Amino acid sequence: MPFSEAARIALAALRANKLRSFLTVLGILIGVSSVVAVVAITEGLDRYMANQVLSLGSRSFSIQRMPDIITSRAMWLEMQKRKDILLSDMDAVKGACDACGEIGARVQTTRTVKFGRTKQPDVEIMGVTENFSRIGSVRDLITGRQLIADDVDTARPVGVIGADIMDAFFGQTEPLGKTILVDSHEVRVIGVAERKGKIFGNSQDNFVWLPITTYRKFYGTRRSVTIQAEARNMDLMETAQDQTRVVMRARRHLGFAKPDDFSIETGETVMDFWQSATRGIYVVTIVVTAMSLIIGGVVVMNIMLVSVTERVREIGVRKALGARRRDILRQFLVESVLLSALGGALGILGAAVFSMALAAILGGIMSADFSAPVRLWAVTLALFVSSVVGLVAGIYPASRAASLDPVVALRNE
Amino acid sequence: MSVAPVPPSTTAQTDGALIRAEDLWRTYVMGAEEIHALRGVSFTIAPNEYVAVMGPSGSGKSTLMNLIGCLDTPSRGRYVLRGKVVSEMNDDELAAIRNREIGFVFQTFNLLPRATALHNVELPLVYAGIPKEERLAQARRALEMVDLADRMSHKPNELSGGQRQRVAVARALVMGPAILLADEPTGNLDTVTGEEIMGLFERLHAGGNTIILVTHEKDIADHAHRTIHIRDGKIESDEERRR
Ligand SMILES: Nc1ncnc2c1ncn2[C@@H]1O[C@H](COP(=O)(O)OP(=O)(O)O)[C@@H](O)[C@H]1O
């Protein structure tokens, strides 16, 4: 009996029991849809993270007192003991790192900024060196000029504002030359930076850049700075970080066996952390999926046994008409595989709907363009795995059907 | 996938007999008890004979038909069909014989309820591995032969008892088998429809078919040219009837 004939018989049998067939494959449906949806969503998040984090510039790295990611309170307490990073450290790195391109420094705090009666809360106030907007990737202006060396040298009370400040204070009116109040300090607006949007709901445009000298005049010099550096090109990334590490360790007189008492961070660090987190999600998903597929397989096997029992007489008739063992075996295996693959297909459909809905919701929360694409490989794998489940689940019922004695089967009422 | 040819090693000497049964026993083991449904049955049947098998209920008629139809194998004895020793064949070879040499008609019709008349008749051709087009043509021809050309796409529950049995006969004949076996084919039919089926059998016999038919009705048995009576698993009498 050719495969197409077996498939036709199987489809007819499934169609005759639509609801039962659907309920039977529920386990497989849930297993497949959860794995496909999770893969789609984490891939979407991965891409989103990569876009946002690596947009800082993949050549750039920073030397900071505290690491980006602190995983315990004990670690945090330990980090508190670290020495401040100074502007003189920056000068030392400039002198020693020939693999480096631009090297600058920044300090930051969060304050309220005012213009006339209008207040903008939680603004990131950054004191930066004049080259800051060029390190790693260039951050262009919509209007006005960037900070220049002279601004830093003379600690001029001028600033470049982010697009959120522009929106809040000036709207369509001219911002350049206006004076805003950072805390109580007067700052003249000299430029507006291009808009970057949000990352996990945090605006990237709610800031004021001041010359680092001006910042220190406002807030004092007793603060650790962050050195922002870049490698001259991607290939020199390792070398640049190594050279920097060597200078820093020498300046702090760290012995051979002592760990760094400063942190060198790149976008990669955050990406690595993110990826190890999503790996955890994957593991959980795979366990959940494996469990629901096993349960789904047992249910399919059970229903196939019922189906065989219901059709004992049909099997007898088919044997009387010349069906061989292998014909009957194939018929029920095909039915079991089709049943499970159908569950897999419905699961993919469910996953597509689910991840589309979730992408819309997440996109809304993060106010960003976010998509969770259901990949062809995930679809193929899901169909393959559910077919294998059907095949395995069908073996026992099908071989029971195939080995029925035709005389006994025909006597069955 | 086509039907496996029967290997020549199982061939015995032929002497014109289509069926040769030699001391057939069939014993069912039920726990500690042994039931001898057949106790040493021997006979030969020539091509184009029309034989009725009669006997009381439980005498072993169906058991004998199952052996002749290769649905079952004897516990003891030898069964030779067209010179081939069937009692030594394996499952696949038996399936091939059932498919090509035997046409079965049952008391309860045994049609697949969800399939149309045409699809039911098509079934033996499916297992013979015949391509779709040819299959449909042959199945149509068989249904026309039993005067059901206008009922091909009906399902069994849309047909009368007599029509169902005619579908079953068409299905039994579609492969052009040597032997038509009918186990109480009129048992579930009224007298008139029963006679209709018997008329169909006469026609088939006239056309060259060998027919073996189980019945306990004298009127039905009278259509046959030879009657074998069995009782308690043994042949009681075996006589030709001249007409
Ligand atoms: N599968 C079976 N298992 C046990 N006993 C059986 C089986 N089939 C038939 N028999 C017994 O064999 C005897 C002959 O049965 P059967 O050939 O069906 O009789 P008939 O068709 O003449 O009425 C009966 O006693 C019956 O109970």
Ligand SMILES: [Mg+2]
């Ligand atoms: Mg009987």
